[in-house]
Amino acid sequence: MDFSRFNQAEQAQIAAMIEHKQMKDFLRLYSNLVQRCFDDCANDFTTKTLTGKEGECVNKCADKFLKHSERVGSRFAELSENMQAPGSQ
Amino acid sequence: MDFSRFNQAEQAQIAAMIEHKQMKDFLRLYSNLVQRCFDDCANDFTTKTLTGKEGECVNKCADKFLKHSERVGSRFAELSENMQAPGSQ
Amino acid sequence: MDFSRFNQAEQAQIAAMIEHKQMKDFLRLYSNLVQRCFDDCANDFTTKTLTGKEGECVNKCADKFLKHSERVGSRFAELSENMQAPGSQ
Amino acid sequence: MSFFGGNSQPQQAINPQNMMMAEQELEMVTDLFNRITESCYSKCIVTKYEQGELNQPEGACIDTCVAKFFQVNSMVGEKMQKIGQS
Amino acid sequence: MSFFGGNSQPQQAINPQNMMMAEQELEMVTDLFNRITESCYSKCIVTKYEQGELNQPEGACIDTCVAKFFQVNSMVGEKMQKIGQS
Amino acid sequence: MSFFGGNSQPQQAINPQNMMMAEQELEMVTDLFNRITESCYSKCIVTKYEQGELNQPEGACIDTCVAKFFQVNSMVGEKMQKIGQS
Numbered sequence: 001m002d003f004s005r006f007n008q009a010e011q012a013q014i015a016a017m018i019e020h021k022q023m024k025d026f027l028r029l030y031s032n033l034v035q036r037c038f039d040d041c042a043n044d045f046t047t048k049t050l051t052g053k054e055g056e057c058v059n060k061c062a063d064k065f066l067k068h069s070e071r072v073g074s075r076f077a078e079l080s081e082n083m084q085a086p087g088s089q
Numbered sequence: 090m091d092f093s094r095f096n097q098a099e100q101a102q103i104a105a106m107i108e109h110k111q112m113k114d115f116l117r118l119y120s121n122l123v124q125r126c127f128d129d130c131a132n133d134f135t136t137k138t139l140t141g142k143e144g145e146c147v148n149k150c151a152d153k154f155l156k157h158s159e160r161v162g163s164r165f166a167e168l169s170e171n172m173q174a175p176g177s178q
Numbered sequence: 179m180d181f182s183r184f185n186q187a188e189q190a191q192i193a194a195m196i197e198h199k200q201m202k203d204f205l206r207l208y209s210n211l212v213q214r215c216f217d218d219c220a221n222d223f224t225t226k227t228l229t230g231k232e233g234e235c236v237n238k239c240a241d242k243f244l245k246h247s248e249r250v251g252s253r254f255a256e257l258s259e260n261m262q263a264p265g266s267q
Numbered sequence: 268m269s270f271f272g273g274n275s276q277p278q279q280a281i282n283p284q285n286m287m288m289a290e291q292e293l294e295m296v297t298d299l300f301n302r303i304t305e306s307c308y309s310k311c312i313v314t315k316y317e318q319g320e321l322n323q324p325e326g327a328c329i330d331t332c333v334a335k336f337f338q339v340n341s342m343v344g345e346k347m348q349k350i351g352q353s
Numbered sequence: 354m355s356f357f358g359g360n361s362q363p364q365q366a367i368n369p370q371n372m373m374m375a376e377q378e379l380e381m382v383t384d385l386f387n388r389i390t391e392s393c394y395s396k397c398i399v400t401k402y403e404q405g406e407l408n409q410p411e412g413a414c415i416d417t418c419v420a421k422f423f424q425v426n427s428m429v430g431e432k433m434q435k436i437g438q439s
Numbered sequence: 440m441s442f443f444g445g446n447s448q449p450q451q452a453i454n455p456q457n458m459m460m461a462e463q464e465l466e467m468v469t470d471l472f473n474r475i476t477e478s479c480y481s482k483c484i485v486t487k488y489e490q491g492e493l494n495q496p497e498g499a500c501i502d503t504c505v506a507k508f509f510q511v512n513s514m515v516g517e518k519m520q521k522i523g524q525s
Contacts, residue, residue: 001464001465001468003461006457006461007451007452008451009451009452009453010451010453010454010457010458010461013453013458014458014461014465017458017461017462017465018465020373021465021469023377024377025469027377027381027384028473030429030430030433031381031384031385031388032477033429034388034422034425034426034429035388035391035392036480037425037429038392038421038422038425039392039395040486040488041425041488042396042418042421042422042425045396045397045413045414045417045418045421046417047417048416048417048420048421049420049421049424050421050424050425050428054421055428057488058425058428058429059428059432059491060488060489060490060491061486061488061491062428062429062432062491063491063492064484064488064490064491064492064493065480066436067491067492067493068476068479068480068483068484068493068497068501069476071493071498071501071502072472072475072476072479072501072505073472075501075502075505075506076472076475076505079505079506079509080468083509083513090378090379090382092375095371095375096365096366096367097365098365098366098367099365099367099368099371099372099375102367102372103372103375103379106372106375106376106379107379109287110379110383112291113291114383116291116295116298117387119343119344119347120295120298120299120302121391122343123302123336123339123340123343124302124305124306125394126339126343127306127335127336127339128306128309129400129402130339130402131310131332131335131336131339134310134311134327134328134331134332134335135331136331137330137331137334137335138334138335138338139335139338139339139342143335144342146402147339147342147343148342148346148405149402149403149404149405150400150402150405151342151343151346151405152405152406153398153402153404153405153406153407154394155350156405156406156407157390157393157394157397157398157407157411157415158390160407160412160415160416161386161389161390161393161415161419162386164415164416164419164420165386165389165419168419168420168423169382172423172427179292179293179296181289184285184289185279185280185281186279187279187280187281188279188281188282188285188286188289191281191286192286192289192293195286195289195290195293196293198459199293199297201463202463203297205463205467205470206301208515208516208519209467209470209471209474210305211515212474212508212511212512212515213474213477213478214308215511215515216478216507216508216511217478217481218314218316219316219511220482220504220507220508220511223482223483223499223500223503223504223507224503225503226502226503226506226507227506227507227510228507228510228511228514232507233514235316236511236514236515237319237514237518238316238317238318238319239314239316239319240319240514240515240518241319241320242312242316242318242319242320242321243308244522245319245320245321246304246307246308246311246312246321246325246329247304249321249326249329249330250300250303250304250307250329250333251300253329253330253333253334254300254303254333257333257334257337258296261337261341
């Protein structure tokens with residue numbers, strides 16, 4: 001994203017907007033992770049607490065989920081840059 | 090949620106925010122219920138009006154959906170309180 | 179939707195609101211279409227570029243998706259009007 | 268504003284409460300439309316995509332599907348109202 | 354405002370930062386509730402809808418399901434904090 | 440504001456239209472990212488979770504998946520533009 005066409009005051013406000021958005025994005029990632037790993041790992045509803053197996057699954061799922069997000073993020077950044085290259089300037 | 094750390098003016102605005110949110114939450118519950126019960130019950134697309142069987146299914150689905158939400162709500166309230174107990178004060 | 183109960187100044191602001199919403203709705207339609215057609219058509223992750231078959235599938239999917247939205251839109255408009263008929267005036 | 272006179276067209280006040288109501292109404296209609304579009308796609312569209320046109324059974328299915336969704340919507344609405352009153 | 358005196362009830366300032374924090378907290382709790390409702394519906398409710406009541410196994414399943422969701426939520430929270438600190 | 444002089448740093452006006460455009464752009468990018476993350480998780484991740492690492496096939500699948508999603512996104516974009524012009 002290239003916001004250089006905006007003036008300084010506008011860019012300052014956009015920066016604040018981005019910061020606020022990052023907080024929201026982080027919370028969204030967190031809730032998505034929890035729901036996804038719960039859905040994929042919790043399957044026994046006869047015991048009130050997570051079984052060892054379920055806990056282990058959640059742990060690995062959380063790790064994998066974060067690594068997946070990171071990897072998508074890297075590819076996304078590369079491809080977005082390429083996409084903008086012909087358009088910018 | 091404990092908003093006692095905020096001043097009176099802020100608490101008043103938060104109360105208004107919560108009221109507005111409750112209206113939105115109710116509408117969301119309503120639309121979720123409609124979509125869920127439609128998806129689960131409407132399966133015959135050769136007749137323009139709901140068949141008796143479909144209607145009965147929607148009725149029971151709506152009842153079950155509301156009771157499910159209520160029960161989740163009760164458990165949620167209990168567990169949220171427990172969660173905050175050690176942190177507050 | 180009937181906004182005639184509002185005053186002129188309010189109606190002007192509602193019109194602006196609707197215009198802004200239409201832009202957002204269009205972007206939402208667009209992203210839904212992309213995700214839906216990607217999910218239904220991209221299945222081979224051994225080649226970095228879309229295969230001919232995948233591309234063709236995306237093309238037809240996009241056409242079908244748009245026609246589906248249009249048809250739902252027409253029916254929706256008809257039924258919404260009927261629904262309001264007894265209430266209005 | 269009319270303080271300074273000369274303003275022949277009287278300024279109308281915008282009631283924020285009304286704006287919120289209009290916004291909510293707008294959002295409800297859009298949400299309903301989006302949910303119908305989604306549900307009826309799953310119910311009616313064959314996702315093999317052999318052609319880009321809607322074929323006859325798909326079209327007929329969509330018409331019925333939208334009508335039935337509206338019926339379910341009203342049914343549930345009436346039910347909720349009864350619950351609210353009791 | 355107190356500059357001009359006469360205002361016996363001191364006006365309290367609303368800190369927009371605080372409002373944003375409260376809103377975010379509110380939204381997180383609602384989001385958590387909505388996700389639990391959704392996940393536990395899929396996990397616990399038999400969608401044949403033979404009766405409108407929750408039967409005993411469904412009810413028991415919901416209780417456990419909500420409890421386990423909270424546990425997963427805390428587990429992941431602690432994990433994320435550790436990652437954040439390292 | 441410059442009316443009263445003395446303000447060496449000229450105040451720049453914030454155009455609300457520009458802010459709305461920037462917000463929309465930001466939201467589109469985030470939305471695209473979220474959808475890719477979701478779709479590629481379903482396409483590439485084996486949900487048995489035998490280990491917490493991405494294994495080699497999963498990693499390779501993600502790379503291709505993101506690339507193909509971008510391609511579909513452009514394809515559809517061009518298609519929509521053609522429709523808009525005709």
